[in-house]
Amino acid sequence: MQEIGKKNPSANLAGIGLNVAIANWNLSSEALTQKTIELGQGVLNDTGALCVSTGKFTGRSPKDKFTVKDAITEHSVDWGDVNIPFAPEAFDKLYDRVCKHLEGKEVWVRDAYACADPKYRLNIRVINETPWANLFCNDLFLRPTDAEIDTQTPDWHIIQAPSFEADPAIDGTRQGNFTIVNFTRRVILIGGSAYTGEMKKGIFGVLNFVLPHDHKVLSMHCSANEGKDGDVALFFGLSGTGKTTLSADANRALIGDDEHGWSDDSVFNFEGGCYAKCIDLSAEKEPEIFAAVKPGALLENITFLPGTSTVNYADGSITENTRAAYPIFHIANAKEPSYGGEPKNIFFLTCDAFGILPPISKLTKEQAMYHFISGYTAKVAGTEVGVTEPQTTFSACFGRVFLPLHPAKYAELLGQKLEAHPNINVWLVNTGWSGGAYGVGNRMKLSLTRAMITAAMKGELDNVEYVPHDVFGVLKPQSCPGVPNELLNPRETWADKEAYDKKALELGALFNKNFEKYADQASDAIKSAAPKGLVNA
Structure with a gap:
């Protein structure tokens, strides 16, 4: 040899x-x-990144x-x-x-x-x-x-x-x-x-067994960043909900992109890099990620503009799951070593294909447990074989397919963390649709989502008025800097208010049906956070 x-x-x-x-x-x-x-297995693009095809499989x-x-x-x-x-x-x-x-x-x-x-x-x-x-x-x-x-x-x-x-x-x-x-x-x-993601997620699955089982460390499918004052924020969500994009913030240090552990005294990255979806990537929308695609980075399943070596990020003809892999130090404000202290804000990112959930809402501890176990979102086209458009799904702990243990084990650990640190704010953020369901409404603008998350992290939502959602009970802020007030109340964005009410009840019923398999291991307090019938319709 x-x-x-x-x-x-x-x-x-x-x-x-x-x-x-x-x-x-x-x-x-x-x-x-x-x-x-x-x-002959790859070529360079005009920024010096290596571009390859993963062949038949372009997703897990x-x-x-x-x-x-x-x-x-x-x-x-x-x-x-x-x-x-x-x-x-x-x-x-x-x-x-x-x-x-x-x-x-x-x-x-x-x-x-x-x-x-x-x-x-x-x-x-x-x-x-x-x-x-x-x-x-x-x-x-x-x-x-x-x-x-x-x-x-x-x-x-x-x-x-x-x-x-x-x-x-x-x-x-x-x-x-x-x-x-x-x-x-x-x-x-x-x-x-x-498909390279099988290796990354394989190790994630190993850690999802070893850390909670052997060390009582909460393993998390989330990204994390840190403010200048050391305040850590976590972003939970499945592929396509915005973890990578929203955690890459020029004003905050990136701890990690996708996978973390939460021990008694730290939040730490599992990885040394990022694996970002790059469909429709642009310097305007995602400047940190766009700039990270340089020598040493790997682009998967992209195409080029005709006659050039310039990537056509808008082209999803091979797959919607085009990816950019790069070491974390390609992000200018990445933190090394990549760990920080206890989180101050936790964001559950959901791509609501029904257009029902508020663009941002604050959760009680019980609601946080309920929505963590539920893990509602929509699978985004291309992240799995056979998924060609958003599909409503529930994925416990925002990563059910990566969890070797029963989801209740991870939920219990989260509950213990929130109990020990009652000042942690937990937010539900809808990066999906507004003004109607998929096919009728529009996808939430990234700039507005960023504005809401920034306001939450700056404490600008601490003293505003909140109103509970009629079905889900989550607390809707009635004002937010840089965001139209009517957008904060999703019912007001629908032309047909009765249609919204009906769809809200349908989605609530889906939540309740999904939660049945976890109900026998859930406390009465968590069960109390389940969706209910319309109160003020």
């Missing part, structure tokens, strides 16, 4: 069953970019993600449609087949880690078939120093082999692609898909 690059002298791939021809260890982003171009495939059911997970994991069990012996056989497939090939190896708080650091070693996937890992995971690489040993391995197609009849998978997490062997095995 020929080995190139810097590594721990005792590190080797043979110990995990890999017998490859060439192993490239911890190459620089420049070297990985150049190798990708040489292999949740139905093809499995967890090995073993002594560690059997009685801890919440098994079902989200956490699909996989037999240990079937994993072992498939693992050996993937290793055989990689035999004699060239691979790219990277030592990285997750969790910026040293108390919870998880060392990762990634083995990729392509240099650009290895670049993605360099961008997204935390990067050890050269001195740390000399001695680092992995807690977990990721083996990504997109060119390996499973045979369901032999391997026990659903189809040719798969992502399988094995907590006993501490391996994430990926095949049949080159």
Whole structure:
């Protein structure tokens, strides 16, 4: 085996069953970019970012993600449609087949880690078939120093082999692609898909098990930033609701883009980079993200303006889920190390396709628990295979598909945090539709959402009048700097007020129906925050 690059002298791939021809260890982003171009797997755009295609899969495939059911997970994991069990012996056989497939090939190896708080650091070693996937890992995971690489040993391995197609009849998978997490062997095995997000979310799933289960740390699908006075804000939401966009604020330091832990004394980033949706990206709307797309960044599944190397960010012909991956230091005001203190404001971002929820509302502790467990939003086109337009969904804790444990476990931890810190403000923010449902109304303007969130963080909503929503009971501010008053009351934006009332009741009924599966583990106080019939209609 020929080995190139810097590594721990005792590190080797043979110990995990890999017998490859060439192993490239911890190459620089420049070297990985150049190798990708040489292999004909990517090109540069006019800002120097590497542009690639992920092939057939341009989003995650949740139905093809499995967890090995073993002594560690059997009685801890919440098994079902989200956490699909996989037999240990079937994993072992498939693992050996993937290793055989990689035999004699060239691979790219990277030592990285997750969790910026040293108390919870998880060392990762990634083995990729392509240099650009290895670049993605360099961008997204935390990067050890050269001195740390000399001695680092992995807690977990990721083996990504997109060119390996499973045979369901032999391997026990659903189809040719798969992502399988094995907590006993501490391996994430990926095949049949080159979509890089599977690696990122695979580690997220691992931490969503380890941190709450072993350390009582709340793992969160959220972004985080920090003001000049050290005030931390959290932004919860699924892909497309605005986590990355709204947390990238020129006036605040970015702690992280997507995944965080909340311990007794810190909020810390799991990652070392950002994976931003870039459909319709522009310097005017999202200047920080636009400027981050430069040498070292990776653009996935984009197209160019005819005859140029200028990205056509408006083109979703390949997928609406076009992505930009870049290290966090590409954001000018990123905070390193990427952790801060207790949060002062928490924002639940929801893309309300019904156009019912207020653009911003304040939640009681009980309402915060209820909406956290509910996790209402709409899936945005392209984030998952088969999703071509917004679809109403409930995703517990704003990330159900990433949670190995029962959602109540995470909700309990959140409740304990809010109980211990009663001065934390929790807000529900609708980044979806106003003036009507999807197809009738209009998507909330980003500038107005930013104005409302800024006002909340500055304390400008502390002393304004609030009115409870007739169905949901959330508290609507009746004024907000820079925002028309009528917009703050969604019923007033509808031409047909009776139609709004009817749709509000329909949405409330959907909330109640969804919550039934959690009701037996919810307190009476949380249940009291459920939607009710119209009071003043």
